[in-house]
Amino acid sequence: MDILLHPTYFPSIAQCVAMIQANQVTFEVCDNYQKQTYRNRMNIYGTQGKIPLTVPVVYSQKNRQLYKDILISNDEKWQDLHWKSIQSAYSSSPFFEFYEHDLIHLFNEEATHLMDFNFRCLNAVLECLQHDLKFDLTSEFELKPLNKTDYRYLADHRKETEQPFKPYVQVFDEKHGFISNLSILDLIFNEGPNALLYLERQQLPI
Numbered sequence: 695m696d697i698l699l700h701p702t703y704f705p706s707i708a709q710c711v712a713m714i715q716a717n718q719v720t721f722e723v724c725d726n727y728q729k730q731t732y733r734n735r736m737n738i739y740g741t742q743g744k745i746p747l748t749v750p751v752v753y754s755q756k757n758r759q760l761y762k763d764i765l766i767s768n769d770e771k772w773q774d775l776h777w778k779s780i781q782s783a784y785s786s787s788p789f790f791e792f793y794e795h796d797l798i799h800l801f802n803e804e805a806t807h808l809m810d811f812n813f814r815c816l817n818a819v820l821e822c823l824q825h826d827l828k829f830d831l832t833s834e835f836e837l838k839p840l841n842k843t844d845y846r847y848l849a850d851h852r853k854e855t856e857q858p859f860k861p862y863v864q865v866f867d868e869k870h871g872f873i874s875n876l877s878i879l880d881l882i883f884n885e886g887p888n889a890l891l892y893l894e895r896q897q898l899p900i
Contacts, residue, residue, distance in 0.1 A: 698722060698832075698842045700761075700849035701812040702732040703749055704819065704877045707859060707893070712845045714893040719829040722846055723809065727753060727761040732849045734764075734808055736877035740783040743870045747776045751808055764808045777801035780879065787865050789886035793822050797879075822882050823890045845898075859896050 696718040699709060709732075713719050727733065734749040750767040753759060777798065784790045797818055805811040820827050838844070861872040862885055873880075881889045 696720070696842045697845050698839050699845050700725070700731075700733060701809055701816060702736075702849050703734055703747075703808075703812055704736045704815050704879050706732060706736070706848065707875050707878055707881055707896075708898060709845070709848045710819070710823075710878045710881075711859075711893050711896045711898050712848065713827060713829075714823075714825065714890065715898075719827060720842060721829055721831050722835070723762055723831045724833070724835040725761050725846075726758045727751075727764045728850070729753065729755075730852065732851060733761065733812070735851070736879070738780060738783050738877055739864050739866055739870075739873055739880050740779065741866055741869070743866075744873055744876070745779060745783065747779055749776075749805075749808060749811070762807070762809045766805050766808055766811060768804070768806075773801040773805070784865060784879070784883040787883040790883045792886060793882055796822055819878050819882070823893075824887075825890055860892070862892065 695716050697712050697716040698720050699712060699722065701721050701723070702709060705713075734751055736747055738745050738747060750770065750772055752765040752767050780797075781790075781794075800811075800815060800818060805814075859874045861867075861874075862881065864872060864880065864884055867873075878889075881892060885892055
């Protein structure tokens, strides 16, 4: 199956299931930016349940802007805040210490363009999963792509439906139960080397 996806901030488990199981992955890089999507947002699991972490961006609704041109707003120390939130949520997880050194540099190095930063996050995730993903980039925007399964909707949390993913042990599941389809970081920190096998065994609607 050949699929089309948006590059997002530490992609959701649903997006990673699609990536891992696809024959060919193409990322949409020619679209206009849309607010309130996983392009600049991920969800983790903290003591209070689901916690959204949002990358602040410079964006004007008056003029359409291409996603690849969107700048990150670094007026506030959002990277420090995000990393501290991740530490608080997952420091007691089985594999946090194993992977933190592969990820912390993303929160220490300056990030300027959102799409570029998201690809850096994706590369770090693929290293943690030890998966060599070959992918292409779009050369033009197509509303209805030919010969590809369009999974771009997975980047829009407003269109999100509950994915029937198999539960795995999460740090705070005794408090709030299993929360499905969080950021891939949740799966990596809790399942470690078994994360890739988990992704291979899940199903997405076609």
